[in-house]
Amino acid sequence: MTDNGSSLMAGVPELVVLRLLAGRDMYGYEIARAVKMLTRDALSIGEGVLYPALHGMEARGLVRPKARRAGGRLRIYYGLTARGRARLARLTDAWRRMSDGVESILGSAHHE
């Protein structure tokens, strides 16, 4: 296991992106801003590397891209698919179970 928490954090960016897209369709820059703002920079998703992740999710049928014109430029918005919603539910459940488990260990260690 690495000491930078990378293995612990694997899958978290996908969970976060799916959760944001469950609210409304968003484009890459908006997603990056929202992650920064909502996590107060605690969770860092490289802004450029967000795109291979989004394209990978699209290839797996989790998100659906929609091209829209914005200020003369073509912009790609992403929306969640039914498969994406199911994946979000599974990831959320897994994250909550893991988080509760870790929290109970941290809590009991704190009381000792």
Add this chain to the structure above:
Amino acid sequence: MSEGRFSELRDGLLKAGISRRNVRRAVLEVEDHFHQLLEAASARGLDEKSARAHAFEALGTNRLLIERYAARPELRAWPNRWPALWFTLVPLGSYLAVSAAAMAVLVATVSLMSAHLHQTHIPSGVTLFMALAVRVIFLGLLPALIAAVFAVLAHRRRIALRWPVAGILLLSALASLINVEFTLTGGASPGQIGAGIGVSTGSLLSQSVRALMVAGAALTPLWIAMRRYKRTRAALR
């Protein structure tokens, strides 16, 4: 300056085997992201040079982006995902399909002309020339052309050299084992066409020579494309 960076990103992604559709999308989205970072930095009062530097830093390097794309096999083009299939078996199948289609066209043409051919005397020189032309086209030009097209395509997609070379050798070997006979005559029997495949111990030498000629003809464009690429890279360094 930024255009150069996005052009480099496009080239790098294509070389990494990412499908053209994903490359177009990636460059479009990263470029749009860059412009928005730039606008945000300018709105915070940064001068243009600092805003650009900040935007590039936030996006990450092209190398990192290309690595992340390359790590996702689902984003690669089909030929890059299955190079062994695409550059060895697909050329063989294409050759057989194109040959069958061309033969069907030839048979249909002769059938349409049969009434005219019944009343025509065709000199033996023309019959010999047609027979030779059909053999050269079906057994030499067609396999060499198909093998060369797939080999150059493989080079453009930066596929490991072993696959296009294996494809050329396989196709050359197959073409050398095939025999095509075409006889165009007038009068009572207006024409015959036949094709067969087989190995004959008596014609091993001629079959090997044919295979080598086809392989040589198909390897030449690949060799030219590789030389050109090496020169361009050397010039850029």
